[in-house]
Amino acid sequence: MTIHRRSFMKLLGISVASLSLTRCAPFTTTCYAPTLTPIPTRSPAGATRRERLRQYWLRFDELAQKSWEDTENQLGKELAAGHRLALDELVENGELSAAVVDLVHEAYDGAVYHVWRSNTGMTCYVGTFNYGPASASVLVEQSQVLNQVASQWTIDPATLAKAQSALEHDMSYYALSQEEVEALYSQLLEESRPEQPLPEFEELPLEPTPEAKEASRFIIDLLMGK
Amino acid sequence: MNNKPHIQSLIVEVTQRCNHACLHCYNVWQGEPAEAQSRYPRGELDSARTLRLLAKALDETDCHHVTLTGGEPLLRSDLPLLLDFLRERNVRVTLISNGRLLDEERAASLIDQGIGLFELPLLSHRREVHDRLSAAPGAWDAVLEAMANVRLHHGQVVAAFVATRLNIEHLYETIRLAYAFGARALMFNRFNPGGRGRLHLPELLPSVDQVRAALTVAEAASLEFGLPISCSIPIQPCLIDTAAFPHLGFGYCAAGTERAYYTLDPLGNVRPCNHSTTVLGNLLAEPFGEIVSPARMDGFVHAYPAVCHACELGATCQGGCKAAAQVCYGSLEEVEPFMRTGRWENLRG
Numbered sequence: 001m002t003i004h005r006r007s008f009m010k011l012l013g014i015s016v017a018s019l020s021l022t023r024c025a026p027f028t029t030t031c032y033a034p035t036l037t038p039i040p041t042r043s044p045a046g047a048t049r050r051e052r053l054r055q056y057w058l059r060f061d062e063l064a065q066k067s068w069e070d071t072e073n074q075l076g077k078e079l080a081a082g083h084r085l086a087l088d089e090l091v092e093n094g095e096l097s098a099a100v101v102d103l104v105h106e107a108y109d110g111a112v113y114h115v116w117r118s119n120t121g122m123t124c125y126v127g128t129f130n131y132g133p134a135s136a137s138v139l140v141e142q143s144q145v146l147n148q149v150a151s152q153w154t155i156d157p158a159t160l161a162k163a164q165s166a167l168e169h170d171m172s173y174y175a176l177s178q179e180e181v182e183a184l185y186s187q188l189l190e191e192s193r194p195e196q197p198l199p200e201f202e203e204l205p206l207e208p209t210p211e212a213k214e215a216s217r218f219i220i221d222l223l224m225g226k
Numbered sequence: 227m228n229n230k231p232h233i234q235s236l237i238v239e240v241t242q243r244c245n246h247a248c249l250h251c252y253n254v255w256q257g258e259p260a261e262a263q264s265r266y267p268r269g270e271l272d273s274a275r276t277l278r279l280l281a282k283a284l285d286e287t288d289c290h291h292v293t294l295t296g297g298e299p300l301l302r303s304d305l306p307l308l309l310d311f312l313r314e315r316n317v318r319v320t321l322i323s324n325g326r327l328l329d330e331e332r333a334a335s336l337i338d339q340g341i342g343l344f345e346l347p348l349l350s351h352r353r354e355v356h357d358r359l360s361a362a363p364g365a366w367d368a369v370l371e372a373m374a375n376v377r378l379h380h381g382q383v384v385a386a387f388v389a390t391r392l393n394i395e396h397l398y399e400t401i402r403l404a405y406a407f408g409a410r411a412l413m414f415n416r417f418n419p420g421g422r423g424r425l426h427l428p429e430l431l432p433s434v435d436q437v438r439a440a441l442t443v444a445e446a447a448s449l450e451f452g453l454p455i456s457c458s459i460p461i462q463p464c465l466i467d468t469a470a471f472p473h474l475g476f477g478y479c480a481a482g483t484e485r486a487y488y489t490l491d492p493l494g495n496v497r498p499c500n501h502s503t504t505v506l507g508n509l510l511a512e513p514f515g516e517i518v519s520p521a522r523m524d525g526f527v528h529a530y531p532a533v534c535h536a537c538e539l540g541a542t543c544q545g546g547c548k549a550a551a552q553v554c555y556g557s558l559e560e561v562e563p564f565m566r567t568g569r570w571e572n573l574r575g
Contacts (some may be wrong), residue, residue: 145406146406146407149351159370
């Protein structure tokens, strides 16, 4: 699969934002009860350039909360403008190149838009919609409902077979145990012909440029507080 | 930074031709009275000129999402060419179709060509009702097959339910059917008269009570199935307390903002949205920025019924869909049909 560099950076930003919005603290209270960890939303006085930049990546929660009313995404625009200024300081300081900064900002811009779009009110003809894969429990329930509607109404058998086939395909992935997944990978590895070895990550046609790799690493390091 | 208009999504009507004749169709070129003095321009550009038009639209705006619609966009034989172009320009594409021509091979190839979302109508769980509203026998079977085909090839479907008097009570079962066929969301669009739809207004326009009852059903179904449901056509809070339905998405007209649905017709005419007959200009003759400049848009943006001026939500709600008022009653400042119904019901009752 080839992926455009801009899409790559946007997806990275969106992933980071999604992770930060669903942050969970392990081993607190009970299983399945995510505990929100309070995070500062403003830079403390005397913060370093990096720390100031990092704070922009920690304000997605605030953005999500304000987005319902903020139909023009004013906060998002402010965050993006501030993020860009903070990045420019790093360029002036010689910490990052302009090319890498552009990509880091691309990721942030993508994340801001994603968080806002997912939380703001609707407009005419925009459906709210989650692009993530359906969960196993949803697939099981869909399968039950499909069987019910098939028995209630006369649906073309060929169409029904396709709908069932699509569901089974999705379910087969979720139904696999970890052992089965590993066995499947092992089987694929064994069956791969010597002349077609599995490519290393670096060889995959994702085509991240050195700048894109550096920008991605920078974002991760920034969030890890390195 | 650039000065190009930032548009979240551009609606492109690639053709005016259609293989269905939906009673509720809002296409502005449909249902014009024969005696109309000025008819909406008809026709479409050839492939080369359509590509030039798309290129100009993308060059002159900051826009990364296009919704292809019609008419029925799959009737355009050069659609793959247009999709190749949009993919090359790194533009995300949504397709609004009736599903009639979406066989398995076509679905697979369209997904492969980058269509990220298919918006397909599902008007009832009952074949005869869906077919009657579509004025096309076989439409229900075709759209279910289309949904299955898209899912089989790992595409994403949103089902669109147009709520009319003829089908509004079928909402729950229709949501079940959409869910069973893998729809990732449902759009609950109250019937918004325009195009051919205005010819069927008394027959189709649901009452406020009916819409309120349907929203109660949708709220419960959204929770039951975990299915996002959005009410895309504005619902006036003075008629229905939308806050009572916290799991449903509601919105208002976004004309003039970044979220506006500027619509490009098959001849290059630009309109403020796909429901409005107002032609702001032609993109083949003028720059996009000039066409959507405040000088041309302000009249559309700031118009809403006088009766709403005293309301604290007036400027936000804008009286619902001003384009429906324009098409049905000749002015953007008229009270639109659903609100007329509601006001009449309130007075009566």
